[in-house]
Amino acid sequence: MKDSTPTVAAVIVNWNQRDLLLEAVESVVNSSYADTKVIVVDNASSDESVDAVRQAFPEVEMIVNDRNLGFAEGSNQGLELAIKEGIEYVLFLNNDATLDGEAIKKLIDLLERKPEAGAAAPYIFYYDRRDVIWYGGGEVSLWRGRIGHRFLRRRFNADKHKAKTTDYLTGCVFIARTEVLKSLGGFDTSIYLYSEDVDLSLKLRKAGWQLWVQPDAKAYHRISVTSGGELSPFKAFHRARSNIVIVKRWAEWWEFPTLMIGGLLAGSIISARLLLQGRVKMVISIWRGIISGLLGFDIPVKFRLDR
DSSP states (O other), X not given: OOSSOOOEEEEEEESSOHHHHHHHHHHHHTOSOOSEEEEEEEESOSSSHHHHHHHHOTTSEXXXXXXXXXXXXXXXXXXXXXXXXXXXXXXXXOTTEEEOTTHHHHHHHHHHHOTTEEEEEEEEEETTEEEEEEESOXXXXXXXXXXXXXXXXXXXXXXXXXXXXXXXOOTTEEEEEHHHHHHHTSSOTTTOSSSHHHHHHHHHHHTTOEEEEEEEEEEEEOTTTTTTSTTOHHHHHHHHHHHHHHHHHHOOGGGHHHHHHXXXXXXXXXXXXXXXXXXXXXXXXXXXXXXXXXXXXXXXXXXXXXX
């Protein structure tokens, strides 16, 4: 391990979540890892987020956009600033998530011990149920159509979890070597929302880097606040679309038969359940997203995707 303490930039992309943003920034500022700076990228918020951060945390660097560029492009803006300033590690943190005080230190310790690791993530817990896991690593099995979190909704028992490699890191919270992200070009902005983290993770692994998850490092997440909750039409559309993009980009030819069968079956079952609940907009959003991902362009509909 190096004698000097590596520098870290925490990049937080925000859109109209002033109070949550302030809490996210505070969790980084109060971290035990001293050599950390915060970069907030604001995507044209109208709720005084920018002024609130500047007043409460004048040391935070701000990038203020005049329109909503989405998570991927906003994150890349923060990455570019970190590269210009020669910062060694970049931590990406959702504006609806917070860090335990020791999280950054534990992640840096892991990455410094493991030169083969390009990036690492903490275990992420539900904000209001802090012993219940939301993310304990990720699994990508495209032939089964499986992209999902490990240990989702399971209670945490420290004796049963240890640091290990993982298939993908969630964009909610992870830290990566700046030079590695620079070499890969950061996030793919064409995905816009959801699964851009899976895409980047697969690019990291293809380039020969390991991804790690560290249960001793902890973060807490209010699930999908910005996009309207776990089952909003907005999220359903973008999740379905981005999953199709990932499949088209990364699946091997021999994985497509089971993918098509499994995907059609799963989509039909989910749609039937939602229809029984009277959630017609949700069903339309899912299939609109699938078609958009397959064709490469959106299908207009008469109703607005409520956020």
